[in-house]
Amino acid sequence: MSTFDARLQSHDLSSSPPFVVKRLQDGFANNLSEKWARVNEQSPMLERLLRKSEKPSEDFSRNWHFKMSPLCKSFVSGDMTGKWCIFVPRDNVDAAWDKIKDTLERNQLLCAKVSTVLPSMAHGNIHVICVYTDNWANAQDLAHVRHVLRTLGFTEELGYKRDVDTRSGRIGPGEWYLRM
Structure with missing residues (x-):
């Protein structure tokens, strides 16, 4: 179970709008968890792209x-x-x-x-x-x-x-x- 799923299960959804509860029941959370996992897998690349570097040859953060x-x-x-x-x-x-x-x-x-x-x-x-x-x-x-x-x-x-x-x-x- 992902961290997101664990946090989701610990919340009381009784005060949530009906469309949120419906989406969650329809597997929206699982789909979101899968997407979040893919982002986490790509984080080294994203981290490199967003990191400032003192070396111009490695700096993707500014022009x-x-x-x-x-x-x-x-x-x-x-x-x-x-x-x-x-x-x-x-x-x-x-x-x-x-x-x-x-x-x-x-x-x-x-x-x-x-x-x-x-x-x-x-x-x-x-x-x-x-x-x-x-x-x-x-x-x-x-x-x-x-x-x-x-x-x-x-x-x-x-x-x-x-x-x-x-x-x-x-x-x-x-x-x-x-x-x-």
Whole structure:
């Protein structure tokens, strides 16, 4: 006998509406118990899907992980902000994100975010790490951040995209403000 059935049998149904008593008598409780048992069997999978993880490759609970440097008290995307975009396969995203987080902790970058499993599933298991700057017109800052990313091992060509272009939906040819 399931826990549900035991709890059900211990209740006085005399004050219950007639349709409830009828359903219970017709085996509704047994059917519900079977469904609940199936949910319990699947709970490890459900638990994994709902669990937060510090690893982007395992986190199904949200779309993005965000991190700001200790000196950055707040960051709001605006007309002058933008980001370097690093595309990373799932097998490498956790290590890449750890490098970015460590660099943020040392105040060498402003802030960043990384996609989790949820959006990357729609993109062939490719994650994106966005490393933000607060002024896309500041060429010296863009070059400095790109240099920091190169020292971390991100030596392939990266694209820099202005947030104003992201909000306007600019994709495809001409999507990148800068490529280095």
